[in-house]
Amino acid sequence: MDIKQKTSLFAVITAFILASSKFSVGFISGSLAIISSSLDSLLDTFMSGMNFFAIKKAGQPADDSHQYGHGKVEDLAAVAQSVVVVFSGVFIIYKAVESYMNSVTITYSLYDFLVMIISLALSFAIVLLLRRIGKQTGSNALLADALHYTSDLFSNSGAILAIALTHYTGNIYYDLLFAIIIGCIIIFSAVKIARSGISGIMDSSISEKMTKEIERIIQEMPFPAVGFHKLRTRHSGSTKYIDFHMLFCKRLLIDEAHELANNLESEISREVKNADVVIHIEPCNYECDLTEATCTIRLGRKT
Template sequence: MDIKQKAALFAASSAAFLAAGKFAVGLVSGSMAVASSGLDSLLDVFMSAMNFLAIRKAAQPPDETHDYGHTKAENLAAVAQSLVIIFTGFVILYKAGEKFFSKATIRYSPLDLGIMVLSLVFSLIISMVLRTIGKKTDSNALQADALHYTSDLCSNSAAILAIILTYYTGKTVFDLLFAVIIGVFIILSALSILKKGSLGLMDTRISKPMEKTLLDILNRQPFPFAGFHKLRTRVSGNKIFGDLHVLFCRKLKVEEAHDRTKELEADIHHRLPAMDIVIHIEPCEEECGEDEGPCKIQQKSASIRVEG
């Protein structure tokens, strides 16, 4: 089990503990804010468990029917997460409205405040762990889960404020108001997850910083490298794919061009470890003979390198 799968299991088990506590306290006190936060934590269990399965699937190597591997499983998990979370957000809004019109009584105890403070601490720890590992491993699923737990920080803070205000003022409107705020936060965070997951499924090009790194590598290649074109990239889960055509001096032997290409691939993999690159070799388009003196492309390349 790799570090990404361990992180997903940690998040799922922590969320299960919190969900059980919140539901128990919410049912006893009748607090809509605590109960809605409990529903959110129950969803966290489902999402983190789904992330675990998606990450495990994405880690599987290419097979007979999946030449490029299974890395998009993480993007599918992120999209599925967002749709379920959006639905949950609207359920919370509906329940808050229903509670408001029914004029239900809400009873609070120190246990309400205690469980929400505990939830706040757990949400902070979980979001930090998922964000750190998600960025380190470039996992879309973990980063999406981290974003969701970050929204939990906001919802838990809102629930704590609702408990305090309702306790001291005796007005239940604060509890219902913050339940609405929680629902809105959940929906907004889900829309962000949906956008990121959808982009991964649609073969979006690599990020600007990654593209800059790749172009920097290509533009600094020495002679007999003479240029490149038809560069294409795409993101799939935590993997990135690219293909391009590179030009070498037409006087270069095929074996030498192949060796140079292997060196270029090694350079790219060193700077962009997650990239799977396919390079097509082409002869330089410049027509030059043995009696024409120094290579025009070599002089041009040297000039560019000096300026850079």
């Protein structure tokens, strides 16, 4: 089990504990904010579980049917999660309004506060862990999970405020208000998750910052490398696919050009995690003295 799978499994277990604790407290107190927060955590449990299996599948090596690997499983999981999250947000808002209209009685205890504060601390810890590992591995699934738990931070904070305000004022309007806010935050998070997943499915290019870093590495290649063009990038799950045409001095032997291209691929892979680099070698067609000092393309690139 790799670091991504371990992180995802940890999120599943923690989310289940949070959901169970908050639902018990919310059921006893009748708090809409706590119940809505527990539903959010229950969804996190389900979706973190989905992520766990998606990450496990995505990590399988390429086969005859999937020669580019299974990375898009992570992106598909992210899109599927976003649909479920939207419905949960709408449901929370609907139940909040319905309960307010029926004048449901709400009671709180010190235990309610303690459970929500502990939930807030655990959610914050999970967000930090998922973001760190997600960025290290380039996993869309883990970053999508981090968004879920970020919404938990807001929902837990809202539930705590709702408990305090309702307890001291006796007005259940605050519980309704924060339940609606939590629902809206969940829906907004779902949209961000969907955009991330769809981006991977549609073979969107990698970030502009990363692309510029790749260009910098290529341009630092010494003579007899003289230029490049047709740089293309895309990402599938955690893998970044990079390909471009590299121009070499036409007097260079094929095996020498191949070795230089391999070195360049290795250099890019060191800087870009989970990179799959393909370089097409092309001969330079310019006429010159065939030295670094007189190479027409390199001189043109410097000016």
